[in-house]
Amino acid sequence: MDRQQEFVLxxxxxxxxxxxxxxxxxxxxxxxSVALAPAEVEGVFNEGLGFDGSSIEGLSRVFESDMLLRPDxxxxxxxxxxxxxxxxxxxxxxxxxxxQEPAAADPRNVLRRQLxxxxxxxxxxxxxxxxxxxxxxxxxxxxxxxxIPVDRAGYFDHVxxxxxxxxxxxxxxxxxxxxxxxxxxxxxxGPGQNEIDLRYADALTTADNIMTFxxxxxxVAIMQGKYATFMPKPFSEHPGSGMHTHxxxxxxxxxxxxxxxxxxxxxTTARQFIAxxxxxxxxxxxxxxxxxxxxxxxxxGGEAPSHVSWGHNNRSALVRVPLYKPTKGGxxxxxxxxxxSGANPYLAYAAVLGAGLKGIREGYExxxxxxxxxxxxxxxxxKALGIKPLPGTLHEALRQxxxxxxxxxxxxEQVLENFLRNKQQxxxxxxxxxxxxxxxxxxxxx
Numbered sequence: 001m002d003r004q005q006e007f008v009l010x011x012x013x014x015x016x017x018x019x020x021x022x023x024x025x026x027x028x029x030x031x032x033s034v035a036l037a038p039a040e041v042e043g044v045f046n047e048g049l050g051f052d053g054s055s056i057e058g059l060s061r062v063f064e065s066d067m068l069l070r071p072d073x074x075x076x077x078x079x080x081x082x083x084x085x086x087x088x089x090x091x092x093x094x095x096x097x098x099x100q101e102p103a104a105a106d107p108r109n110v111l112r113r114q115l116x117x118x119x120x121x122x123x124x125x126x127x128x129x130x131x132x133x134x135x136x137x138x139x140x141x142x143x144x145x146x147x148i149p150v151d152r153a154g155y156f157d158h159v160x161x162x163x164x165x166x167x168x169x170x171x172x173x174x175x176x177x178x179x180x181x182x183x184x185x186x187x188x189x190g191p192g193q194n195e196i197d198l199r200y201a202d203a204l205t206t207a208d209n210i211m212t213f214x215x216x217x218x219x220v221a222i223m224q225g226k227y228a229t230f231m232p233k234p235f236s237e238h239p240g241s242g243m244h245t246h247x248x249x250x251x252x253x254x255x256x257x258x259x260x261x262x263x264x265x266x267x268t269t270a271r272q273f274i275a276x277x278x279x280x281x282x283x284x285x286x287x288x289x290x291x292x293x294x295x296x297x298x299x300x301g302g303e304a305p306s307h308v309s310w311g312h313n314n315r316s317a318l319v320r321v322p323l324y325k326p327t328k329g330g331x332x333x334x335x336x337x338x339x340x341s342g343a344n345p346y347l348a349y350a351a352v353l354g355a356g357l358k359g360i361r362e363g364y365e366x367x368x369x370x371x372x373x374x375x376x377x378x379x380x381x382x383k384a385l386g387i388k389p390l391p392g393t394l395h396e397a398l399r400q401x402x403x404x405x406x407x408x409x410x411x412x413e414q415v416l417e418n419f420l421r422n423k424q425q426x427x428x429x430x431x432x433x434x435x436x437x438x439x440x441x442x443x444x445x446x
Contacts, residue, residue: 004073005045012038012089012444015078022049022069023211025107025419026056028290029344031211033090034069044071048096053103067103071339075208080177081219089329092208105414107346111204114350114410117357123249123256125353127206128333129195132188132241132341133217134234135167136227145436147234149192150226157187163226164194171196171220177214180209189302190238200248203353207345210243232340233296240297240304241341246322247352248333249273258332264312264321265332274319274334275366276359277352278308281318281338283404284351285390287411288339288398290423292430295393297340301375305337308388309370316374318390328377347411347419354410395427 012020020036022044034051036044048068071091082088097105102109137148150163157167168185175182181199188195198209214230221228233240249256249269259267266274289298294398298306303315310319320335339348358364367386374387381391390399398420401407408416 001045002073003044004076007041008045008076008091009042009152010072011078012041013074015087017078017089018086019088020031020071021079021088021113022071022093022243023090024069024093024095025211025344025346027105027107027347027415028422029107029211029342029346031058031215035088041071044069045073048100053095053105062262066098067097068100070096077178077212080174081216081223090212092211100324104412105418107344107415108204110411110415111207111346111353112122112166113348113412114353114357115203118249118353119277121357122251124251125203126200126248126250127203128198128200128246128248128353129206129210129345130182130195130242130244130246131210131213131230132193132230132243133230134190134241134378135164135192135194135221136229136234138225139227140352146236147229149190149235151187152191153187154191155187155189159187160213163224164192164385167220167224167226168194168196170224172215174216174220175213178212180212182353188239190235193239200246203349205317206245207349210345223404230341232291232294232342233244233300236296236300239248239302240300240346242304242337243338243339243341243343243345243348244335245339245349245352246333246335247273247356249356255332257334258330267332269360270332270334271366272359272364273356274321274325274359275364276362277334277336278310278363278367279359280355280404280406281308282390282397282400283407284355284410285338285349286394286401286423287407288343288348289397290344290394290419291340291342292394292426294340294342295391295397297390298338298390300352301391303337305374306390307374307382309371309374309388310367311371314370314372316372317370321369347415350410355406358406393427394423395431398423398427 020041021033024032048070053067071093075092079088095103097103135150142148153159154182164187172182183197183199186195217228257270297304305318311317311321312321318338336352
């Protein structure tokens with residue numbers, strides 16, 4: 001037994017932990033959980049916990065349903081919202097086959113495989129997400145059928161005694177209690193919309209943190225009698241919620257993206273990484289924007305990136321090279337703005353990283369940066385600049401993903417097949433649904 005496992009067992013005993021929750025995700029990023037009795041933890045460390053994988057979306061077929069959960073002791077944390085009366089902890093799990101091999105359909109394993117590819121190339125990948133979400137009065141709807149936000153504040157507004165300010169304060173305290181470091185938080189542009197930015201961490205830890213983050217946000221909302229949502233676009237007239245993520249590759253302690261005395265201080269590695277992300281972005285848009293509603297955000301304005309472009313500090317571009325202190329080479333990074341807040345972080349980060357690594361391996365040439373607001377350009381101007389659109393619907397995104405050899409390589413055939421099947425079903429249900437918009441527009445007109 002290693003030291004981390006010993007630490008977990010000792011903490012469970014010393015803190016009198018009553019329940020140990022084992023967390024994992026399905027192919028679309030829904031959090032799954034099973035509660036384990038403390039006395040069983042040591043045995044599960046050694047042998048894993050068996051479960052029926054065929055009952056979990058995308059994990060296995062019925063005839064190969066036996067799967068194992070193996071908890072990652074480094075992810076052990078006490079859950080502060082459960083209180084001290086019956087302390088409850090959690091650990092993230094890797095999913096294994098009965099012969100103890102990593103399951104091909106485990107989203108966490110999909111990301112780990114890409115991190116291993118990066119490692120073979122000499123890189124460690126670090127990520128820093130900016131997560132947006134809305135806080136609502138409840139799940140009830142207003143008289144016009146729209147959600148009811150907790151405030152009418154705007155970007156960076158400071159409202160004394162506001163619900164959002166109090167909500168963010170409680171959330172940050174809760175996140176830090178489970179070992180997740182927060183860089184800063186603020187009110188976003190939409191009413192009731194907030195953003196909390198997590199500190200840089202390796203990509204796998206970041207993905208785990210995002211899953212915990214979503215749970216904390218919803219738990220705090222319930223405690224305060226509110227409702228929180230990561231729906232990409234809950235309001236037609238207000239900005240959607242994105243999960244802009246900064247990516248950095250390091251070779252040991254050296255930032256592989258930094259090259260002094262070059263344009264924007266970007267290294268050849270960084271330029272090739274960006275080129276790979278841009279070239280393959282339409283192929284993985286279904287992963288970074290996996291819901292029908294996601295495309296209302298992408299094509300609904302509000303600085304959402306709907307076209308394949310990059311720029312230096314250009315917030316309308318899909319990839320942005322942020323301003324940073326030129327004397328601090330370690331802070332050079334690229335920001336991918338195409339991920340929405342509802343994405344499966346394991347698959348989304350694997351897709352972006354895998355595309356960037358392909359650009360490095362094959363020496364992709366980077367297109368010219370765009371300084372203008374991409375949204376303000378005409379279609380002919382964008383065409384002249386070589387700026388192509390991202391998929392306009394989930395259906396279109398699925399078709400491009402289905403034809404992508406790179407996505408089959410990154411995700412694996414099983415994850416790709418199950419993801420496509422799940423999302424095609426969502427599209428089929430959506431396209432035959434008669435919306436309130438159609439009733440209002442056509443019922444009395446035709």
